[in-house]
Amino acid sequence: MRPAPRATMRDVAALAGVSVKTVSRVVNQEPSVSPDVAQRVRTAVATLGYRHHLGASTLRRTEQRTGTVAALLQDLSNAYSASVLRAIEVAAHERDIAVVASSLDEDPARERQIVEGLVRRRVDGLVLMPATASQAYLQPDLDAGLVTVCVDRHPQGISVDSVAVDGARGGALATTHLLDHGHRRVAFLGDDLRIETAAARYAGYERALAAREVALEPGLVVTGLRSAADAARAVHGLLDSTDPPTAIFAARNAVAEGAVRTLRERGVAHATALVGFDDFALADVLDPPLTVVRQDVDAIGAEVVSRLFARLDGDTSPPRAVDIDLELVRRGSGEIRPPH
């Protein structure tokens, strides 16, 4: 069965005995329509089940707004990306704006392909957690009025707002915490260092070691870790080495998860200090509880939303790079002291 065609403004106008322009006025709540005519139109709208066609409307309007923004995040099933999406979506809903969501999975080609699709759809704004090394490819669209806000990472090759944390400070907070408890063999477990956030956390690790004049040991640094399983393998490797670390800085959520599980399985959870990055549900009731560097995801989301809608509302001030605070949440597993 073929779908019944939808009623158009013409149909509504015919039924109400007015012109399409008058229907348009009623639908758009323009004031200059007499009450009884407006009522006739509304009745016709209800009778026919008429639905305003936003695409056609946008096409003709001077201000070519689609009322749609997009969130290009790394992984929607990850708590951090999901929180950012949630913040955008809630604020957007208040303004009758729809939010398109995509995961980039650290794939630059995917980022460009998805952006292309969104530009074809003429979205008004983009929240981007870049997977590309440069976003210069966006310049023509920025010139055409596409509002863009970067989150978690800083824009490269374009000049737009961004909201991020000082990852190096986070890495230093975590590492210093471990050094303060007497550790000298602190391992770094993180993602590929070509990723800005991974590199920043590593830089903080290096900086903290240098500040205490603890030599950086390459054998204690494992990168390119993306999943809990990757992390588990890395921890097994470190524990099996001739001179294992007494403490671990797990610079990603999934890596911390794998580390917790592996330390537990190997029976050394109470003998190896661990600090994670990004908070966990129930991190406080683990045994031992997990110390983490926490990003204030709500603040990040709120700031992204604030920048995005300010720009959409016409703010033309110079691009801002907003820095959201990081916090070390001390919970216990970071407190473990090295054996003498």
Add this chain to the structure above:
Amino acid sequence: MRPAPRATMRDVAALAGVSVKTVSRVVNQEPSVSPDVAQRVRTAVATLGYRHHLGASTLRRTEQRTGTVAALLQDLSNAYSASVLRAIEVAAHERDIAVVASSLDEDPARERQIVEGLVRRRVDGLVLMPATASQAYLQPDLDAGLVTVCVDRHPQGISVDSVAVDGARGGALATTHLLDHGHRRVAFLGDDLRIETAAARYAGYERALAAREVALEPGLVVTGLRSAADAARAVHGLLDSTDPPTAIFAARNAVAEGAVRTLRERGVAHATALVGFDDFALADVLDPPLTVVRQDVDAIGAEVVSRLFARLDGDTSPPRAVDIDLELVRRGSGEIRPPH
């Protein structure tokens, strides 16, 4: 500074010295264009930074497809909703389809409002985790060709595909597991029973008790629990009562989280059996490990995607209600036996 206007097909046609129709053919990769003309057009497209306008294209096309679908889930920051979204988004990307994401937060008014906005945008399909008691309001749009698939809950008042689990079986699995370990005072902690999933899990709890001829004790049933904080209060209340439960079935993820934390705080984590609904990261390394009823979220997502795109591809077979399996993951805390 006002944005530069975007180039249109007319501009491209003028620069390439062909008609707009020919540009249209090249852009849409229609075969009947000579190679050199096509090349001239592509050069002009690149020179002008021309971007195909999907909205205008859709408006004129016979098959009025926007290449956009929407996912209306309960809470995008919840792991279950996020997984469903992720599955949809990955499959959609392969077909160049954009995905609009929204959280409904169990608010029927919000559901209707958001659906209205999406219909105005003429999305091709809807994945809906209903917050309304009836979705009959969707009928006119279904008639107009809107493809809809319900997930997690069954459609009411309309006849569309759905993908869900047998929540009653899940509730019975959890409760029976606790009864099998000798418990007779098993508490039920869940959400508002007007929510289909909450009611189903509760029905399974009742059924399991009845099957073992254990009297249902109203004092052990607490509903309307949405957050971990709600759950914490409920557990405190139960533990403070004159005859506390020896086991708890926490019928939601957030409720299980609050229960785990509270049992731990009260020092009775090893004295009170607990079974949760929906799996957790690190549930296996909690102390004691958490037994849960697990929904196969990947299977649910895959099935939703399969139904959605089959319908979009023209499948007109009768609506299906797909049931995804549930599994009891035994991990320990459910194994605790009641004191004698």
Add this chain to the structure above:
DNA sequence: TTGAAAGCGATACCAA
């Protein structure tokens, strides 16, 4: 307050 005609950017249909 209301309406007729033009046109937004693209495709359908038919002709050359």
Add this chain to the structure above:
DNA sequence: TTGGTATCGCTTTCAA
């Protein structure tokens, strides 16, 4: 293989 013209559903512009 190519192009002209009408038109998708709506808003703009201007006149009544």
